[in-house]
Amino acid sequence: MRLLMLIALLISLPLGARAQSLDDEPEVYVASVYDRLANRQPWETPDALYTPHLAALWADMRRDAGGEVGRVDFDFWVNAQDAELSGFSFGGEPVIGNDGRRIVIARFRNMDRDEILAFYWERIDGRWRLDDVQSRGKDPWTLSVILKYGWVGED
Numbered sequence: 001m002r003l004l005m006l007i008a009l010l011i012s013l014p015l016g017a018r019a020q021s022l023d024d025e026p027e028v029y030v031a032s033v034y035d036r037l038a039n040r041q042p043w044e045t046p047d048a049l050y051t052p053h054l055a056a057l058w059a060d061m062r063r064d065a066g067g068e069v070g071r072v073d074f075d076f077w078v079n080a081q082d083a084e085l086s087g088f089s090f091g092g093e094p095v096i097g098n099d100g101r102r103i104v105i106a107r108f109r110n111m112d113r114d115e116i117l118a119f120y121w122e123r124i125d126g127r128w129r130l131d132d133v134q135s136r137g138k139d140p141w142t143l144s145v146i147l148k149y150g151w152v153g154e155d
Contacts, residue, residue, distance in 0.1 A: 022049060
């Protein structure tokens, strides 16, 4: 309950007060990213946000792409290339038996499509890092799979 109140407070603050920090709790970090995106503020995911596993997959994709776009050709935060966001809700789920992992679920609307994204977090050296992202919507995907193998099943 305390976390939900913190997220509600975060969303109600003026835009300048909502800058995300790599020291934020996962739910707060995710909510602050969506606040920026909804308000059309510039946003680029810092490489330091990723676990070593996810960072290595991004580096591998960039190397394979040879300066081109690569296998991830969309913004995973919005599950699209373009965004007009509304109707947010966020929730955190603990991982049973492991306090060093957490799942944050973001629900929102992007243009005419409902989205559900699960963000998988892991605490490394006392800081939360993003380890994977999964779309649980109409066309499901997992970021780590796309980074490594591309869009599985496409012709």
